[in-house]
Structures are given as C-alpha cells and as structure tokens.
Amino acid sequence: MATLPIPAGQIIADFGPHKNYPPPEGFPGRNEPDAVVETHCCFCGMQCGIKLLVKDNRVVGFEPWEEFPYNQGRLCPKGVQRYLQNNHPDRLLHPVERVEGSGFRRIDWDRAMERTVSEIQRIQSQYGRDAFAMLSGVSLTNEKGYLAGKFARVALKTKNLDYNGRLCMVSAGAGNKKAFGLDRASNDFSDLAHAEVVMICGSNVSETFPTLIHWIWQARDNGAKLVVVDPRLTPVARTADLHLPIRPGRDSALYGAILHQLVKNDWLDHDFIDNHTSGVEAAVEAVENYDLDWAENVTGIPRKKIMLAAEWWGKAATSFLLHARGIEHHTKGVENVSSCINLVLATGRIGKPYCGYATITGQGNGQGGREHGHKCDQLPGNRDIENPEHRRYISDVWGIEERDLPGKGLTAYELIEAIHRGEIKGLLSICFNPVVSLPNNNFVREALEKLEFYVNIDFFLSETARHADIVLAGSLQEEEEGTVTTSEGRVVRIRQAVTPPGEARTDTEILLEIARRLGAGKHFSFNNSEEIFNELRVASKGGTADYFGITYEKIEQNMGVFWPCPSLDHPGTPRLWEDRKFKTPDGRAHFVPVPYHDPMEITDAEYPVILTTGRVVSQYLSGTQTRRIGKLVDQYPEPLLEIHPALAAKYGIANREIVRLVSRRGTAEFPAQLVETIREDTVFVPYHWAGAQSINQLTSGHLDPVSKIPEFKVSAVRLEPTGRRAPVPVQDPIQATGGSPAHPGPKPPQPHAFTGIGK
Ligand SMILES: Nc1nc2c(c(=O)[nH]1)N[C@H]1C(S)=C(S)[C@@H](COP(=O)(O)OP(=O)(O)OC[C@H]3O[C@@H](n4cnc5c(=O)[nH]c(N)nc54)[C@H](O)[C@@H]3O)O[C@H]1N2
Ligand SMILES: Nc1nc2c(c(=O)[nH]1)N[C@H]1C(S)=C(S)[C@@H](COP(=O)(O)OP(=O)(O)OC[C@H]3O[C@@H](n4cnc5c(=O)[nH]c(N)nc54)[C@H](O)[C@@H]3O)O[C@H]1N2
Ligand code: SF4
Ligand SMILES: [Mo]
Secondary structure, three states: OOOOOOOOOEOOOOOOOOOOOOOOOOOOOOOOOOOOEEEEEOOOOOOOOEEEEEEEOEEEEEEEOOOOOOOOOOOOOOOHHHHHOOOOOOOOOOOOOEEEEOOOEEHHHHHHHHHHHHHHHHHHHHHHHHHHEEEEEEOOOOOHHHHHHHHHHHHHHOOOEHHHHOOOOHHHHHHHHHHHOOOOOEEEEHHHHHHOOEEOOOOOOHOOOEEEEEHHHHHOOOOEEEEOOOEEEEEEHHHEEEEEEOOOOOOOOHHHHHHHHHOOOOOHHHHHHHHEEEOHHHHHHHHOOOOOOHHHHOOOOOOHHHHHHHHHHOOOOOOEEEHHHHOOOOOHHHHHHHHHHHHHHOOOOOOOOOOOEEEOOOOOOOHHHHHHOOOOEEOOEEEEOOOOOHHHHHHHOOOHHHOOOOOOOOHHHHHHHHHHHOOOOEEEOOOOHHHHHHHHHHHHHHHHHHOEEEEEEEEOOOHHHHOOOOOEEEEOOOOOOEEEEOOOOOOEOOOOOOOOOOOOHHHHHHHHHHHHHHHHHHOOOOOOOOHHHHHHHHHHHHOOOOOOOOOOOHHHHHOOEOOOOOOOOOOOOOOOOOOOOOOOOOEEEEEOOOOOOOOOOOOOOOOOOEEEEEOOOOOOOOOOOHHHHHHHHHHHHOOOOOEHHHHHHHHHOOEEEEEEOOOOEEEEEEEEEEEOOOOOOOEEEEEEOHHHHHHHHHHOOOOOOOOOOOOOEEEEEEEEEEEEEEEOOOOOOHHOOOEOOEEEEOOOOOOOOOOOOOO
C-alpha cells in the first residue's frame, strides 16, 4: 500500500528510486483476491483483455482473460507489469503546488481548486479567453475525452484545445478521411488470418503491438506472403518473406512505384475502380514517371525487391495492408498514407472477407480518442468544428448558443509555439507529457516556463508536471468506469477495479469540479461515467463515428461493439464497406494523387547521417509509467544508438562507446549499439527517456502541412565519437554477461546482414 510521499508542509525536490518495489514475494493477498475484474490493458491500442486481481481496494496482480476474442489471454511484457502502477510509491496522493526553486509542497484540494479557477479567470479576463489553453490525451477513456472537449469549449470557453494524438494518429486520420470519409481500420484483425499477402509499412509490430503478431503468424501458417517495409530489420521483418529496407522519409516513392507497376501490368480491379472510386486518373498520372530505376535511386531498395512486392500485391486475390508511425511521422505523413490506400483501392481489396486495410492505432484509446471532440478542429462524432450544421447540432446537445461555441484552435505543437511567443498565458493539461514527447523539447521547456499559470492532472509527477504551478492528483485507468475503442474499432468496457488511493481523485471528478467552480455547473451535472457516455452517444449520432446504438449493457453482453452502430438494434460493423457506401460526398472511395517530395531535412556535409526514432518493447511512450516498473527498466535501462558496424567503422566507433549526436536543434550522448539490422546511412534511438537522455532534444518541429504531425522519423545529424565507453548499467547483469537467449540484452551483430542497402 502506498504511503503519502510528501508530509504536509514538507517540500520535496524529487522522488527517490524504489529498490524494493514491488516486493519480491508479490503483494499480500494476491492468492485470495476480493475481486477479479475483467478489463483491458492501459497501454497500447490493442487494448488486450486482462483480469485484475483486487485485494483491500488495491490492484495486487492479474490473470489472463482468455475469453476476450482479440488477444485470447495473450499479453506482452508491458501488459503483465501494468498492474504495478496502482500501488506505486511515486503515486501522487494529493495535489501539490510548486515552490519556486525548491520543489513541490502538499496542498489541500480546496486551495488547489481555488487557485486554479482564480488563475483561469484572471488570465482570461486580462488577455482573452483563448489565452488559456488545454492539452489532453488519448490514454483517456471515451468518456473523459468527450468531457475534455466539452470542458474546454463550454467551461473554459477557449478554442485552444488539442491532444497528444496530434503526435500519433493525425496523418492516418487525415488520409482515411480523404479516401473513405471515415477514420477507422476497415476490418477487425481476424481478417488477417486468411489474407494471401500481408504488407506492413513502417511498424515494428513485434515490439509495439506484440499480441497482433498472433494474427500475422496465423496468416503465414495459412501460406500468406509477408512484406515488411522498414529501414531496420525488425523482429517481424526477420520473419518476413520480403523485407524492403527503405531509406527513411521515402515511402511515398515506394508505394508510387508499386502503383506504377500495378497499372503497367494491369494488376487492377477495374470493376471496383469504375463503380466505387473516383480520382484514379490523377493518382496514376502522378506516378507515371516512377519506374523501378527511379524508385531504387530514391528509396535505396533494390529494384527487384520493389518489383517482387508489386507482383505479389498485384496478383494476390486477398490482402491486408497495415501501417503505423514509420510512414506517418513525416512532413508528408498524410501523403504516405494516401499512397498506401491507393494500392488497396487499385486492387479493390477492401470490404470483403480477408481483404483489409488499417492504420494500427497507437495509444490505448488512440481510436476513440480521435473521435469525440478533443482535437482542435473537431466536435463529437468526428464532426467538423467549422461546419455550421455540425456546430448547431452539438450546441443543441450541449444546451448552448451556437455563437458561444468556440471555433478552430491551434494544434499541439503550434500551441507550444504560441506559448513561447507569449500569446497563450495559461495552460491546463491532462494525460500528456510534452517535455519528453514533443520534438525540439528544449524549446518546449522554455515555453512552459513562460506560462503565467500551468495546472497539470496526472497520477505521477511527470517531467512536464515539474513545470506546473499546481499538479492535481488524478486517476489511473482502472480507477474509473468507462469505455475505449480498440485499434480494430471495437468499443470495450474499462471497469473500475479500485478507487483512487489517498486523496487522489478521478480525472472526471476533477474536471467536473473545475467546471462547476467556473460557473458552468449546469452543463456538467453528470453523476457517473455512464451518463457521460449516454450524452456522447447522442452527440455522436449522425456523425461518421456514430456510437448511438452502443450501450454499456450491449458492450458487456457482446465483449465489445464495433462502431458505426447507429441504432439500438444495430449489431455494429466489424468489417466496413461491404455495402460499398463510402462516406465521402460522392459516396465513392477517393484515390489521392501523391507526387513525391523529399523529407524536410535532408543530409548534407555538416549533418550527413539520417536519425530516425521510435520504440522498444519494454518501454511505453514518454516512459513516465514504464520507467517506474523495475522489470521493464531491467529489460531496457537506457536509450541506445543503433548503428550499423560499417557506419560505426567509418567513425571508429566501438560497441558501447558513447557517441555525441548533433542536430540543428541540439546535442545528446548515447552509448552505441552495433547492429547489422539497420541501414548504413541511418541511426535509430528510442525516445522513452527524459532530460539528457531524450532524443527529442534533436528532432525537428517541422510539421505535416495538413495533419500537423511532427517529422519524428527523419532528422539530419552528425556523429561525434567521444572515446569514452559507457558503463554497463549496474541493474542489468544480463548486459554485463552479453545476454542469454531468453533475455538477450543488447543485440549482438546479426547474422542476417542486409542486402542492397547503403546505396
Ligand atoms: N513497446 C511499446 N509499444 C507501443 C508504444 C510504446 O511506446 N512502446 N507506443 C504505442 C503507440 S502510441 C504507437 S504510436 C505505436 C507505434 O508503433 P510503431 O509505428 O510500430 O513504432 P515506432 O517504433 O514508432 O516506428 C515503427 C518503425 O518505423 C520504422 N521507420 C522509421 N522511419 C521510417 C520510414 O521512413 N519509413 C518506414 N517505412 N519505416 C520507418 C522504424 O525503424 C520502426 O521500426 O506503438 C504503440 N505500442
Ligand atoms: N522522437 C519521437 N517522439 C515521439 C514519438 C516517436 O516515435 N519519436 N512518438 C509520438 C507518439 S506516437 C506519441 S503517442 C506521443 C506520446 O506522448 P505523450 O502523450 O506525452 O506520452 P505519455 O507517456 O502517454 O504521456 C502521458 C502522461 O499522461 C499520464 N497518464 C496516462 N494515463 C493517464 C490517465 O488515465 N489519466 C491521467 N490524468 N494521466 C494519465 C502519464 O502518467 C504521462 O505522464 O509521443 C510522441 N513522441
Ligand atoms: S499489446 Fe498493448 S494492450 Fe496488449 S498487453 Fe501489450 S501493451 Fe497492453
Ligand atoms: Mo502514438
């Protein structure tokens, strides 16, 4: 059981390490739990079913939930450790207030609320309503996401609300809307199992969505050909029939060249194209010069591999294309997505069994979180905040005048830029750690320090929370009822297993209380999460993300319901587009022409190496949660610079030598990890760490012009060997011994050397 970490009146500067957490023998009572609660993992978009074991109002363990159809009991290394957060000694158990230069002191809720509300009112009366902004996150349930959107527009009355999905799902969302007029994976993942070709573009599935591998392996067992496009030979790429080791930032050239071959060889579904799509001519014209020579030159992939991918894709009867942030975290993230969708449309492989397309949703509620109106340009039901009809509908649901509903605000990174310029003076954030997760984060830190008032809602004192004036102790996923929408589009129930510990409150209670104190109480009279969900259902009715027919009871009876589900007697829609009625204005699926552009930063003599960034299996996002779980820390204790031995040799860099990485934004040092599983012109660093270990000191704030996603996947850097060797981390005996098959530590140079890269 956690104790209050900060005694009243005492100021703390930091939390200590917790060597004895969790107790090696496990939590008391885990063999005789008071309750076994069927719910979902709090981490990635797979939202695996899990059972939490509860004793004395604390989560003390877990069991697999084998009946849940998606993961059937399977969990990944993060999933089996997730239960350790609720009891964690770092848990914020009461609000804290920053004491300039010293740290934080405990305060009571009344003072925290009073100061928060009076600062919001002061800033808004002095500088205008939009000078107070809100940032939100999609680890939050659908109910909390919906509440955040309504709270910002109706209680804060600001237009400046955006969310951390801006770093994650927005390129896919914009691409999906252009093509289909609706933003969701087109199928549930069971369709993968019988697809003849599975193409994975820019996703390290085995590390980032480990339970999805089960469906991919089923496809392979059934004879599918697996194609993986990644600058690294990732674990899933090692099992692939064809790995296309692309130069980072060049994806639209590859998919353009494949489209060119589909057309040239007439591997097209003419019936589907003629009857159900529009825009094919312009899309084909855009790629008419993208022959194999050109594509090999731009992408760095040997032409015969590109041709083989085109042939397999073109001749297959069924196929499934999956992509994730590897193609989306770019200044042309939306174009990359469109160029993938063009391949699906050209071959008509959508809306029928074993044919599908999906962007793999990142965060826990990355799907639902992008539908219910906490994006700066969006209202619930994935409605458009600038569409007069949509504004009227939502104003009616909320009981406000349409003229009082704010318009479109700034996106997440633009919002930080506006803070830096002094245009935004106050900020409330929930479920977002931008000091670690935004690019060019020294700039982000500077911006936060310019705020006149900043209040943060979290359950741990994150690196960003350390810049706040007040931190409100919020709740973990298992401390509130709610729903989330999985990567498949399945709306599932999150169940409250325990109540928040100490004086911590639920996120919902906190937002409702601030709304009441701001005088907006009559719009926020919800008594529980189900009442919020029932309002969300009405608000989404008639929108493209229509949840009207989904109820808590229906979800429980069916282990989830797929949206769209427009009426109570509707069964939900696991596979979209069987009716061929696309949600675009002309009812057809749209091809989008994608002329190729280089990434914003290309290498030159001063910055000759491409830096790309991403994830490792045992850490999650900005690391606030997983860097606190000892076993996950042991598995991957520090960020390493993955570098090919040939590139390392060029600079005389040895394994575990500390290398200084320099970009136009900043400098940071990382131990080198020599691997043959990466292109020779590219280095990779995972981003889950803060401060001096944060790779986002180096990444750029260049944004996609449509989606405004940052280009996390391409920066130009210089490598400077320091001659110093990194100490072997003390907590990690495995690294010291070089690893074991079950627990391999740093990857030794791989036997599967690349072919045809570095050209
Ligand atoms: N363990 C773990 N799992 C997670 C998360 C986590 O933090 N940790 N986060 C969750 C979230 S929010 C997300 S968004 C997902 C992300 O899931 P993924 O997108 O699978 O993860 P990333 O590591 O960001 O990037 C995927 C791959 O893109 C490759 N790549 C880099 N540049 C390019 C390029 O230009 N083209 C192509 N084709 N590939 C490129 C990288 O080498 C990397 O292997 O993971 C989710 N699951
Ligand atoms: N260089 C680089 N940077 C990246 C990426 C990359 O690939 N490379 N990936 C980007 C991507 S895809 C993403 S999604 C972002 C993620 O970036 P963030 O969203 O900033 O990362 P999180 O770690 O999810 O931060 C969420 C914070 O919310 C808290 N939190 C979690 N759940 C809850 C909850 O239910 N209630 C409350 N009150 N708080 C909660 C956590 O403790 C944490 O402090 O990072 C992006 N940044
Ligand atoms: S795959 Fe994702 S949802 Fe499933 S256990 Fe792992 S982190 Fe949790
Ligand atoms: Mo993400």
